[in-house]
Amino acid sequence: MSFVITGNPGVGKHTITKEISKLLNLPILDINEIAKEEELFEKIEETNEVDVNKLEKIIKEKIFHPSIIVGHLAPYVLTSDQIKKIIVLRKNPYDLISIYKNRGYSKEKIKDNIGSEVLGVILYDTITRFGTEKTIQIDNTGKSIEKSAEIVMEAIKGKIINEDVDWLSVFSEKNDLKEFFAY
Template sequence: MVKINRDKITRLRLAITGTPGVGKHTCAKILCKKLDLELIDINKTIIENNCVAKIDKTNGNEINQKKAKKVLKKVMDFEKRFVVVGHLAPYVMESTDVDLIIVLRRNPYQLRKIYKKRRYSASKIKENVSSEILGITSYDVLKVFGKRKVAEIDITNDNIEKNVEKIEKIVNKQSIKEFGKIDWLSLIYENKDVDILLNKL
């Protein structure tokens, strides 16, 4: 059990991101409740403030990034203790917006099962699974926020409570931030499932 004196945390600006389906929102909600933090949902904020440029129910909506950045910045500037969550974090946020950003990673085999349950289109499944295998979100986060502010967590084999605890330990500096150690591509080659990139898993 990780003990954090939330009364002593006068300022905590945290972001949680990752490929769709990794468990971002579930972890963020539990963390906010435990640490009494404000939850800022990027997707919800974008929709409520008319930042959607084009609606595409099959492959995902097109976002007005410039407008979304301005809206989110206003929301974050108003709060001192928050968790902002969403897969769009590296595209609608800047490095100065947060002190730490956590990238959740999940085994692509698990992700594909999740997407099928959600009834994603074949093209959307291929795009998201390929993105996770290649670490696209992690790479984009690194470009925007820099290595000092970024940590990756593999949530594949643990339950929600354990994964939230991993985040707490990083926040409380009880665990070292790790980045670049998760390698799904080697796993895919080892299992001779390179065709996963072609939507044949």
């Protein structure tokens, strides 16, 4: 069984995964790279859509031994029997805005990704798919790579259950919901 690191774009998935891979001496299985190699991305407007059913079948064929699996699509292409634990990295959406701007994301793509992080969409989908027993939420805001890797290792060992993250309250208190949600 494998360990999984997921979360919205920009939260530090790939950076932390590289560190965890070294610490556990496990290979990395990158869901996005597999989707690219298999040419499963389809450009629709400004987003890359993926046929998750095809990707799920391909991933199933590639998981033969324990590994570190990384990607924001993990909750949609993996099954519970393939994983031991799934770590959902979170990051303060205010910090993500500058990351997305530096990546050249459009305003619409920034709004979509910030909205997803504020609402905890990937966390919700992960818990729905894998349950609370296998899902661990970690706030990666303002932490060094080393500190984040240390916390993820503690979570993998079962020493950390969950970190409390509630960006919705933060955005609501600052009256910033209207910036990212149409209503």
